[in-house]
Amino acid sequence: MQVREAMSKQVLVVGPEHTLRQAARMMSERRVGSAVVIDPESEGVGILTERDVLYALGAGLDCDVERTGAHLTWDVVYAGPDWTVEEAAAAMARGGFRHLVVLSDGEVLGVISVRDIVRVWTSSRAPAPA
Template sequence: MIIGQILKSKPRGVMTARPEDTIQEISLRLSSRKIGAIVIIDERGKLNGIISERDIIRLIAEHGEKALKMPARDGMTRGVVSCTRECSIDEIMETMTRGRFRHLPVVEDDSIIGIVSIGDVVKHYTAEVELEVTAMRGYLATG
């Protein structure tokens, strides 16, 4: 299974923010949408960074309540690892495990076309394994 198949099952659009948006504004967006990360884009709409719930917790631990007034550019993860819709679930699982992160933007032609979470990957991986198990049981029952 490839990431493009996961994207088909998700709502269109990616929640984004600007580097000058505050951590508090970003926290409110994450909370209201019940998501774990938001992509930071530049004025051209290009991937600039990402901020996750973990990043926000780290900022608050380091800076206290001042963190909420900080701009995203001061707390975002730069050098974001991304993937394409052609990447396999196995590749993505390896990338996320090795990098110890839970959200991966999907980029095509320098544009963000989606984002996948570890939850998305596990859900689809589990469905794929269950399908294989069902097929094997059917094979063994008729065999």
């Protein structure tokens, strides 16, 4: 199966000036573990994950003051829509990631997460009804 078939196409996009609380609230409302961060003044796409928010809170930072732009990952590993789910899983395992932004020609198409991969693998391995 290809990444395009397993990825979440509904991507939460936030800007670098959103507070961590705003981003966390939007992530919680949409029940997602990441937000793509697009900064019009920067090249590329960043990602803010639940882990980034957790680290900031654990460090005692004020989530009403801290901005997403200061806590996101710019060094993102991107997946292509034509990658296999196995290739995406291997990239996640190598890098210690739980989310990959799916890009094609510089455009964000979706995000694939460990949850997406587990969902695909468990449904494809489910026993046939008797």
